[in-house]
Amino acid sequence: MTIYYSTNRRVPEVALDQALLVGQAGDRGLYMPRPVPQFTRELLSRARDLPYAELAAAVLEPYAQGVFDREALEEICQDAYNYEVPLEQVHQNRHLLRLDRGPTASFKDFAARFMGRALDRLVRARGQELLILTATSGDTGSAIAHAFYGLQGIRVVVLFPLAEVSARQRKQMTTLGGNVTTIAVEGKFDDCQALVKQAFADPDLARLNLSSANSINIGRLLPQSVYYLYAVSRLADLAGGEPVVFSVPSGNFGDLMGGLLAFKGGLKVARFVVATNANDEVPRFFATGRYQKIVPSIDCISNAMNVGHPSNLARLVDLYGGWMDEQGNLLEPPDMDAIRRDLYAVSIDDDLTRATIAEVYRAYGAILEPHGAVGWAGLMRYLEEHPEDDRLVAISLETAHPAKFPEEIRALTGIDPPLPPSLQGIETRSEQYGHMGVDYPWFKEFLVHHYTH
Numbered sequence: 001m002t003i004y005y006s007t008n009r010r011v012p013e014v015a016l017d018q019a020l021l022v023g024q025a026g027d028r029g030l031y032m033p034r035p036v037p038q039f040t041r042e043l044l045s046r047a048r049d050l051p052y053a054e055l056a057a058a059v060l061e062p063y064a065q066g067v068f069d070r071e072a073l074e075e076i077c078q079d080a081y082n083y084e085v086p087l088e089q090v091h092q093n094r095h096l097l098r099l100d101r102g103p104t105a106s107f108k109d110f111a112a113r114f115m116g117r118a119l120d121r122l123v124r125a126r127g128q129e130l131l132i133l134t135a136t137s138g139d140t141g142s143a144i145a146h147a148f149y150g151l152q153g154i155r156v157v158v159l160f161p162l163a164e165v166s167a168r169q170r171k172q173m174t175t176l177g178g179n180v181t182t183i184a185v186e187g188k189f190d191d192c193q194a195l196v197k198q199a200f201a202d203p204d205l206a207r208l209n210l211s212s213a214n215s216i217n218i219g220r221l222l223p224q225s226v227y228y229l230y231a232v233s234r235l236a237d238l239a240g241g242e243p244v245v246f247s248v249p250s251g252n253f254g255d256l257m258g259g260l261l262a263f264k265g266g267l268k269v270a271r272f273v274v275a276t277n278a279n280d281e282v283p284r285f286f287a288t289g290r291y292q293k294i295v296p297s298i299d300c301i302s303n304a305m306n307v308g309h310p311s312n313l314a315r316l317v318d319l320y321g322g323w324m325d326e327q328g329n330l331l332e333p334p335d336m337d338a339i340r341r342d343l344y345a346v347s348i349d350d351d352l353t354r355a356t357i358a359e360v361y362r363a364y365g366a367i368l369e370p371h372g373a374v375g376w377a378g379l380m381r382y383l384e385e386h387p388e389d390d391r392l393v394a395i396s397l398e399t400a401h402p403a404k405f406p407e408e409i410r411a412l413t414g415i416d417p418p419l420p421p422s423l424q425g426i427e428t429r430s431e432q433y434g435h436m437g438v439d440y441p442w443f444k445e446f447l448v449h450h451y452t453h
């Protein structure tokens with residue numbers, strides 16, 4: 001049975017329900033599954049024929065053993081994954097996996113929708129109430145707000161950096177109301193994340209039953225391993241064929257961790273291209289073995305990836321045998337050779353991001369947005385340096401819908417990306433959100449005042 005241990009190893013192992021409910025472990029570590037379940041031969045041979053929701057339930061079953069049975073998982077996944085997961089051939093053996101068809105048009109819907117439904121079941125079964133705190137650089141907040149909106153026993157507070165979130169991204173979370181409260185912070189994403197982390201660590205707030213919907217919660221990662229298997233099942237021979245190359249535009253490294261879990265579970269991947277924007281602390285770490293956060297993080301047009309210290313790096317280090325604490329101190333080095341064998345990290349600046357959007361549209365008619373363009377540019381860089389992998393199937397993740405970045409796309413391609421149904425009508429809805437400085441005492445007082453009863 002898969003259990004969950006903390007990367008800091010100072011608290012006991014727990015089952016999935018406890019890991020989901022608390023988010024972060026009591027020693028401030030992040031929960032990791034042990035052992036990572038292996039895909040069965042049977043699943044690998046049937047995957048191609050399974051619709052997405054069924055595949056998701058099958059992949060998640062061993063992770064949830066003893067907590068959710070297959071039937072519960074089927075229900076959760078049928079309900080969560082009621083949208084398309086298109087694969088788009090761009091050029092020869094190079095493809096885009098479009099993860100942007102959920103209700104908030106980013107890949108974060110995959111995890112948020114699973115997590116909301118899973119937590120709702122747990123909370124209802126226990127007669128508990130839960131207060132979810134989330135820091136967002138844009139897409140997490142809206143995905144979580146939508147996925148949790150209207151759930152009975154769960155209330156949500158979302159903090160977002162006022163200046164770093166586009167109007168459309170903001171409206172996706174500030175127009176809901178109900179059990180969802182949003183607060184604009186006069187600061188950076190990292191400030192929002194620090195405020196949330198401080199609240200979790202504050203013993204005075206323990207009675208509020210806080211949990212996290214950020215990717216420190218293992219519930220955000222597990223569902224993200226499904227689409228890696230899904231993509232390969234549709235494009236290659238899962239059981240016997242050659243490995244594939246994935247490119248993952250990365251900020252907090254939750255998406256990549258989903259891929260790495262699939263890889264450790266037996267998915268054949270030649271290399272993960274880990275593509276960051278100008279926030280290049282991880283590419284530097286992989287190159288030098290020394291880790292240094294970027295404070296403050298750099299503003300790039302791929303704004304959901306403006307992260308100067310990715311919270312999931314501690315998990316990645318753990319997966320490769322090292323230990324990084326919650327501050328980013330490397331207490332034990334991971335196996336850097338193994339990291340470099342499996343992962344190719346590259347930083348793509350805004351100029352190249354823009355040039356990539358223009359060029360991919362001109363050459364192939366495919367529409368990328370800034371995050372996906374970072375991934376695509378990273379893939380091209382990798383294939384230039386590794387021509388031996390040119391013949392492999394390559395899959396680049398497109399993590400948001402181009403219509404979320406209309407000005408940028410119009411300027412670079414001359415076209416107006418059509419709005420997906422999920423974004424229509426949002427401009428005219430009325431917004432409601434609070435404001436705060438980077439001020440922990442104020443935040444604490446706000447939580448105590450509004451959420452104690």
Ligand SMILES: *Cc1c(COP(=O)(O)O)cnc(C)c1O
Nearest residue numbers: 139251252253254255304399400
């Ligand atoms: C969050 C996000 C990313 C980065 O994903 P991580 O899991 O944080 O690495 C990339 N693209 C988009 C559109 C996002 O919203």
